[in-house]
Amino acid sequence: MKTWHMVAALAAAAVLTLTIGLFPARAAAPGDCPQAAFGFTTAERDRMKAAVDGARAAAKAPGVTAGVFVPGRGTWICVVGVSDEETGRPMNAADKVRIASITKTFTGTAILQLVDRGLLGLDDPLSRYVDWPDGNAITIRQLLNMTSGVYNYTEDPTFGVRYQADPTGSFGPRDALDIAREHEPYFAPGTGFHYSDTNYILLEQVLERVTGRPIGDWIEDEIVAKLGLTSTSYPATATLEAPYSRGYDSTPDPGDADTARDVTYANPGYAGAAGAMVSNLRDLRIWAGELARGALLSDRLQQERLRTVPLAQGADVSYGLGIADWGGFLGHNGTILGYNSAMFHDPDTGATIVVEINRSDLDTDHATPLFGELAEILYPDR
DSSP states (O other), X not given: OOOOXXXXXXXXXXXOOOOOOXXXXXXXXXXXXXXXXXXXXXXXXXXXXXXXXXXXXXXXXXXXXXXXXXXXXXXXXXXXXXXXXXXXXXXXXXXXXXXXXXXXXHHHHHHHHHHHXXXXXXXXXXGGTSOOTTTTTOBHHHHHTTOSOOOOGGGSHHHHHHHHHOTTSOOOHHHHHHHHHTSOOSSSTTXXXXXXXXXHHHHHHHXXXXXXXXHHHHHIIIIITXXXXXXXXXXXXXXXXXXXXXXXXXXXXXXXXXXXXXXXXXXXXXXXXXXXOEXXXXXXXXXXXXXXXXXXXXXXXXXXXXXXXXXXXXXXXXXXXXXXXXXXXEEEEEEETTEEEEEEEETTTXXXXXXXXXXXXXXXXXXXXXXXXXXXXXXXXX
């Protein structure tokens, strides 16, 4: 549930080419890197493996899963380390992980589906659906593209303490909105950009008011099932369905940062429509391409989705309606207690890169820099 991290080294991230398709879920012994590497050179494979190992070391992660798929050039799947430190179970490409803010791509799609069906408008005021301070000046579009100015509840220090201390504790949308109400907005609606998880909690309220259904049910029925994403879900409880990778985080004691604690089981209500979902490498590969192509939406709404605003002046990263554009790569990243992930697809070339890491550092995103390294290895001149 963290802000998109602008990493200077990735500003010139290369463009990749990948296909959508199935690949075998293969186990990995700790330190191994199983791969189907059709067309990549030994040097490329060695450098990509080194990048994965480097990211794993930087994150102090038990395991990393990465997939690179380039039509006409190669497929490379790297699965290193363990998914369970207690049992030593190796990571597996089929393992589910919490995908954090990649959830926003699903929530954004769900809202755009309602627009396509004439059930709400992008420029409708929030106040038409939810009682919120200045809700008459905030639009659905501004919530989607992070220009509403609404305070991000996950930036509140008391939230972080509560989440870290009791990951399975009681927390839901009302709690998130109560926290955000206590803070002044960052700016007047439409006059700036600030990434805010609260925007997507408010969109959750909008969808449920319009449809009369929980947002998780809508996403699973209208997106996940229709695209055959068999390992993707919007969980309602703290548990995960097997197979899954366990998630780890540093202990709350800052003097013991090298010791990991198991935080696999966490209440998805802490993240809601901003970051509650679960998926795996195979499904994220499929979803990245479908998202970039506008599956389940009209051409008009896909064009609206890809109207982006820059994160900062001169930035190579911009944000649309529940989607990020990094120099032509479309997708999202995510950090949540126990997990890091990144998922990007280039519609011009067909490239897809997916990264999953089973340890979190809520102040640092390790998955997105790894995505950038893999891209630059394949396309050093881009």
